[in-house]
Amino acid sequence: MSRVIAIANQKGGVGKTTTSINLSACLAEKGKKVLVVDIDPQGNTTSGFGVDKNNLENTIYELFLGECDINDCMIKDVIENLSLLPANVNLSGAEIDLLSVDKREYILKKYIDKVRDEYDFVIIDCPPSLNILTVNAMTTADTVLVTIQCEYYALEGLSQLIHTINLAKSRLNPSLEMEGVVFTMYDARTNLSLEVVENVKQSLSQSVYKTIIPRNIRLAEAPSHGMPINLYDSKSAGAESYRLLAQEVICNDEGIEFDINSFKDSNEKTGSKENDKNKNTKKGRVSKIKKRINKEK
Numbered sequence: 001m002s003r004v005i006a007i008a009n010q011k012g013g014v015g016k017t018t019t020s021i022n023l024s025a026c027l028a029e030k031g032k033k034v035l036v037v038d039i040d041p042q043g044n045t046t047s048g049f050g051v052d053k054n055n056l057e058n059t060i061y062e063l064f065l066g067e068c069d070i071n072d073c074m075i076k077d078v079i080e081n082l083s084l085l086p087a088n089v090n091l092s093g094a095e096i097d098l099l100s101v102d103k104r105e106y107i108l109k110k111y112i113d114k115v116r117d118e119y120d121f122v123i124i125d126c127p128p129s130l131n132i133l134t135v136n137a138m139t140t141a142d143t144v145l146v147t148i149q150c151e152y153y154a155l156e157g158l159s160q161l162i163h164t165i166n167l168a169k170s171r172l173n174p175s176l177e178m179e180g181v182v183f184t185m186y187d188a189r190t191n192l193s194l195e196v197v198e199n200v201k202q203s204l205s206q207s208v209y210k211t212i213i214p215r216n217i218r219l220a221e222a223p224s225h226g227m228p229i230n231l232y233d234s235k236s237a238g239a240e241s242y243r244l245l246a247q248e249v250i251c252n253d254e255g256i257e258f259d260i261n262s263f264k265d266s267n268e269k270t271g272s273k274e275n276d277k278n279k280n281t282k283k284g285r286v287s288k289i290k291k292r293i294n295k296e297k
């Protein structure tokens with residue numbers, strides 16, 4: 001049975017979209033069938049997979065309004081084993097457009113339930129706010145994964161998010177659980193990052209993922225090329241970390257204890273093996289994007 005994971009935090013710039021793109025791509029790389037759902041009006045997850053978000057006939061906005069079916073707006077096989085429900089700025093009007101809609105908290109769930117059995121994982125990228133879109137994600141999801149940046153204000157607003165998750169569980173989705181916390185933008189050179197990790201571990205009763213995502217320049221570059229990190233630079237620290245995170249998610253799903261050290265060596269081999277293949281893939285994707293841009297001009 002598939003697992004639906006909402007990646008949420010009402011703070012912006014904490015790695016939600018980066019994690020949505022790269023976790024899903026690494027799950028797909030491991031042979032899992034993945035559906036990525038972009039419900040952030042910024043549409044950065046959509047563009048992060050090389051899709052031109054401004055020239056789409058149907059997006060998740062039209063799906064929310066009932067103007068199309070889920071298969072009409074789904075982009076299949078964006079990369080191998082991965083499909084996408086795209087979003088763009090039109091989605092910012094959903095809050096007002098859905099005011100009079102009955103059971104508006106369950107719109108996304110209604111559509112995802114139709115296709116979820118076709119996938120191993122459904123990853124939902126939430127907007128940086130606790131609005132009706134995020135509520136839809138929580139009514140649809142089995143678990144919520146919270147990304148936390150390794151900075152001073154990491155805990156600010158986290159208690160409110162956990163309260164919202166518990167509220168959604170009690171009133172809308174009794175099966176909703178806290179997937180856990182993932183630390184992002186970790187800088188091993190600073191004491192601050194280490195202190196934030198320790199403080200959060202002490203403050204939270206929630207599960208904390210063993211995998212920590214480092215601050216990495218290649219992770220920052222990948223979206224501008226419309227590629228996830230495992231295709232953009234397979235040997236980078238960012239690619240290795242997201243492969244480990246994907247493996248940890250799989251282990252949690254299968255009820256297996258995750259030993260981070262035992263997977264590091266295998267991931268290094270995977271990165272080396274995939275690198276030559278991804279060089280050609282990277283060239284092909286960049287060429288494809290350039291052709292698309294030239295065609296639009």
